[in-house]
Amino acid sequence: MTITITAGIQKGGCSKSTTIGVLAHLLSEDGHRVLVADLDSQGNVSELLSQKPSNEFIGRSVLEALQELDPRKYIYTVNENIDLLPANNFLATFQRWLYTGKSYKGEYIPYKGNPSLVLEQTLNKVRDNYDFILIDTAPSLSETTTNALCASDYVIVMFECSNWCYSAIPNFMDSIEVAQEVSERGVTIAGILRTMNDVRRSDSKAFNEMIEEDYPEVVFDTILTRKAPIGRISLYGFESNRELTQALEQYKNFYKELMQRVKN
Ligand SMILES: Nc1ncnc2c1ncn2[C@@H]1O[C@H](COP(=O)(O)OP(=O)(O)O)[C@@H](O)[C@H]1O
Numbered sequence: 001m002t003i004t005i006t007a008g009i010q011k012g013g014c015s016k017s018t019t020i021g022v023l024a025h026l027l028s029e030d031g032h033r034v035l036v037a038d039l040d041s042q043g044n045v046s047e048l049l050s051q052k053p054s055n056e057f058i059g060r061s062v063l064e065a066l067q068e069l070d071p072r073k074y075i076y077t078v079n080e081n082i083d084l085l086p087a088n089n090f091l092a093t094f095q096r097w098l099y100t101g102k103s104y105k106g107e108y109i110p111y112k113g114n115p116s117l118v119l120e121q122t123l124n125k126v127r128d129n130y131d132f133i134l135i136d137t138a139p140s141l142s143e144t145t146t147n148a149l150c151a152s153d154y155v156i157v158m159f160e161c162s163n164w165c166y167s168a169i170p171n172f173m174d175s176i177e178v179a180q181e182v183s184e185r186g187v188t189i190a191g192i193l194r195t196m197n198d199v200r201r202s203d204s205k206a207f208n209e210m211i212e213e214d215y216p217e218v219v220f221d222t223i224l225t226r227k228a229p230i231g232r233i234s235l236y237g238f239e240s241n242r243e244l245t246q247a248l249e250q251y252k253n254f255y256k257e258l259m260q261r262v263k264n
């Protein structure tokens, strides 16, 4: 059975795109078939996996897939095990299209269904082809994020150890609850992933502890630290990245925890 996982939080710079990219890589190394759906108009995970500028995917992206409720024409093959449904800046027009039927190309493509279930319906056309579908989301509680949550079995709540991320968590949890009511899939919280932790800062440590006190049942034990080789995955990708082993070290522990949780 296919397992669909979203990484989300409405704050930027919390390692969402990096984590989705790394998970795709680790799953593929384990021989799993993976589809990565990029639901962020920034197209960061698209660029990471394809090593191409996201503008290359204009007219051939997740936006067109959503408008046609069928991703098959828009899937880009990354390698033997990873497929990508890429995004670019035009995904920012998703909301307008959803409520007016007007595409950015000026076509009229009306959508009559539940506005939160467009992605769910779209992915259903290909779900059986994959062991895992991973969804990257935008730093906002917009329609694309709601669609991602409604199309997922699990969500990883990304927590960058700072005050502004701490204050983002309650509203994100509310959005998860709404998705649980709207979609029959009933997304489960896989866990809260503490990330970008600066080991030299006492305030980072304090936020790590606070989130653990607030959500003791769901935080992952693994805490990802701020490390240059992880940051440089965005530069070098996964092919011929000489420091990849170093970059993936901490992620392997998180990956183990995640697999235990989603397979149980
Ligand atoms: N653990 C880490 N250590 C250092 N840099 C990181 C780490 N995780 C992500 N980065 C870098 O921080 C920035 C934000 O990460 P990103 O994955 O784009 O976050 P988001 O998708 O939540 O906005 C990127 O430049 C990325 O390369």
Ligand SMILES: [Mg+2]
Pocket: 016, 017, 018, 040, 042, 044, 137
């Ligand atoms: Mg991102």
